Amino acid sequence: MQFDKQKLSKEKLLNLYRQILLPRLIEEKMLILLRQNKISKWFSGIGQEAISVGATLALQPDEYILPMHRNLGVFTSRDIPLSRLFAQFQGKMSGFTKGRDRSFHFGTNEFSIVGMISHLGPQLAVADGIALANKMSGEGKATLVFSGDGGSSEGDFHEALNVAAVWDLPVIFMIENNGYGLSTPSDEQFKFKHFIDKGPGYGIESIQVDGNNILEVYHAVDNAAKKIRKNPKPILIEAMTFRMRGHEEASGTKYVPQELFDKWAKKDPVNNFEKYLLDEKIITTQEVEALRKEIKKAINDGLDIASKDVYPEVDANGQIEDVYAPFKSEEIAPATDNKTTKRYVDAISDGLKQSLEKFPELTVMGQDIAEYGGVFKITEGFVEKFGKDRIRNTPLCESAIIGIGLGMSIKKRKTVIEMQFADFVTCGFNQIINNLAKSHYRWAQNADVVVRMPTGAGVAAGPFHSQSNEAWFFHTPGLKIVYPSNPYDAKGLLTAAIEDTNPVMYFEHKMLYRSISEDIPDDYYTLEIGKANLVQEGNDITLVTYGMGVHWAKEVLNDFPELSVELIDLRTLLPWDKEAVEKSVRKTGKVLIFNEDCLTGSISGEIAAWIAEHCFEALDAPVMREGSLDTPIPFNKDLEQDFLPKQRIADKLKALAKF
Incomplete structure (x- = not known):
């Protein structure tokens, strides 16, 4: 393995070594704790540490990273207190999820990390959303999101890369190619040879690195980040690597040929970098031993603190209260008595327009909603007033756009997403059910997203444009659902939904668009969500x-x-x-x-x-x-x-x- 330090200082090289050694020693300790039944499960990243650590240290501390379950080095390189990490692994209160989720299934805005959900692919679109917010605000920041080679088989991978390319988003897609998706080898996952062959098909610059060489990873991410901060465009980095343990510890490794272990053991990222530093006399054997001793003490100290922490109190009321982000829904009365006769469709358009005026951080996204004005013409004329940045045509990719909405929320922006027809929401179902709805309960991240759903039958449109699917979401804690029956409610409930910092499914009946009218206030107003009308x-x-x-x-x-x-x-x-x-x-x-x-x-x-x-x-x-x-x-x-x-x-x- 050839290391090229380029212009890195001795101090920087030593920090890289410390940071790659830390997750290795934590993992060794975690495997002991797993056998002692002190943690419930462990996904090992042994053999892949160079990717997590090199990528994280190449970014600025406030640039978001979206890791997977084998990226312990991301969390440790962001200097998260070890006691909090260990409490998280044990489901205790000083972790990040109050015991509601495990290992790396959490996010923390304090450390600019957004953890994964088990479905893997959806996080790629969330990264797009963060990158879009950065681009719209002109922050000049990069975002980095991890994917395994197995997860790339999901449709979310395609959608996220496609949108990032079309919108020139400053996001780095880091593909950890370790040859296996759980036990399924790559040749049973895809036919192409390398991901660098795949990127150009999306119009994305793609590079390949030795994922076990921390300096190569560091330089690649550093160069990519510098480039996209100045000229926003996505970059795909394929890091070739190998995991030396099972998908998770219970799965074992019998399905992997022994010769692969023998080959990759020689490319161990920690041992090889340590040898390089010793050979270059950047560090001594005594300093290595002292550092190992220091890190092991820090690990034990962190475990001691975590051991004294408490498990969450079993309190049903407290659990239910945390399903939604705190928000008091109150009615806002119109400023004047001025009224105009408006159809149901006009009332929705009016509420959306006035919300865009009230909230400069609000973006509306959907298929054909810009110059075309949407298939029902609700956003007609909006581009001229608010611009294409805020009235944003999307590719046909419901899942990615909903994930982008969550990413925008992480950057404190509001999003209204139009499903062209409510029926099409099935293509984004996972993002709604497992990302939007659960984010606050899992790690106190609100999802400030309204999904507009043109719904209902009566127009002889058949089984794919007429379904009433509100019950699909009624079963999901964390969502709110509104369904107005008249123009007055349509405007007041839409504005209220946008005000609310929780995810709201807003159903609007297509048959009512142009069939009913009434006098409604010209001014901005809201109706309280959760209140019926007699x-x-x-x-x-x-x-x-x-x-x-x-x-x-x-x-x-x-x-x-x-x-x-x-x-x-x-x-x-x-x-x-x-x-x-x-x-x-x-x-x-x-x-x-x-x-x-x-x-x-x-x-x-x-x-x-x-x-x-x-x-x-x-x-x-x-x-x-x-x-x-x-x-x-x-x-x-x-x-x-x-x-x-x-x-x-x-x-x-x-x-x-x-x-």
Whole structure:
């Protein structure tokens, strides 16, 4: 192995040695603790330390790094107190996740690190988001994100590289090519020979380094970072390396040929760099021994401190409170009484426009939303007013764009992301469920992202443009869901969603865009998220619904003038207004809950179960509910109308009235 120190000082070389030795000695200690059952699991980076350490030390301390589970050297090279790292490994309170996640599944803005989730690929897009924020603010900063060769098989890898290239983002993609994805060798993962062959296909400069040579890694990252700070563009670095232990300790290494271990043992990154420093008389044997002794003492001291730390208190209320970032949703009243008649679509556009004016850190992203104005023309004219930086056309890559939204949040920016149709959100499902929704609970990072979801049937658009999929997200702690039924609510709830620092799924029914109008305030205002709207008072029956269901209810009730019906528009689905529903049910004693979504597994089932459990003694009839047929949405208009629950709502109301 040939080392080229170039212009590095003796002090810098010694620091590189100290920093590469530290994770090696920690790992040796962790393997002992694992056998003693003092930590639950360990992903070893032995043999790969040069990549983590060299890359980290080449960057500025406030430049973000997004490591994986074999990058202990990133955390130690950022000088995170060892006691906190060890507490994190043991699930204790002075770690970074209050015992809610393990090992390197955490982030810390204090040290400019964003840890991984087990799905690997999504973090690449989060790095894009951080890099985009840096570029938009003109900070001149690089961002570095790690990926293994196995993780590169995920679609997120393609999406993140493609967006970074198209948008000229200052991000370094560090590919640790160790030849295996868990036990699957590279030739069963991909057909190309090297990642440096892949980068040019995206229009990305690509270089390959010996990942076991810390100086080669350091110089490559240093040069790349200097380049992209001045001229933002992504760079791919392929670091050739090998892991000397299993994917994680329980998996073993029987699937790896012994000759590979023999070959790579000779290229050990720590031993070879140490030998180089000794040969060059930059360090002495005595100094090596003294440093090892010093580091081992620091490790033991850190473990002693961590051992005295406490485990999290088992407190359900505390756990639930931490699901959302602290935010008090309060109504902001319009400044004047000025009103204008606006359609539902205009109200959404108005709320979005005024939010962009109020929050200069807000960016809107989506397919065809710039000059074209979006397929529903909600952002028409926005580019002229706010520019293409803030009204940003995206490639067709829902997952990457949602991940970018989280990255922007890390840099304290707000993002509204338009799904062209709510149906297409499936392509970004993982980012929403496992990144946006869990980030605050895991490591106190808010996700200031609103995902706009044009939803609903009634336009004969078939099974891929008409689904009601709000229930998919209703089950996910950490998300908020709003679903306005009228122009006034559409504007007030959108502005409130953007104000909120938590991730909000904002559903807007396509059939309502141009079919309903009302006088709404010209000024900026918000409505409180989590509060239902009492549309109509009554004494005989309670109807609970939302979205298009509110309009169906109004039509159906014209056929029942003899009934005194109380109509509740939930408006917010997560959290839903239990107090308003309970008050009404206790008043009427009868309740029908319905939604446009397919009946089985819909939100109505949860509300019905809650009423049965908490209001049973007040009920004079069974809790009833209705929804669309349990089939995909058909294209034919007559079949679609039969699919929808409108007529069945009338039948259920009639049956309920007989009790």
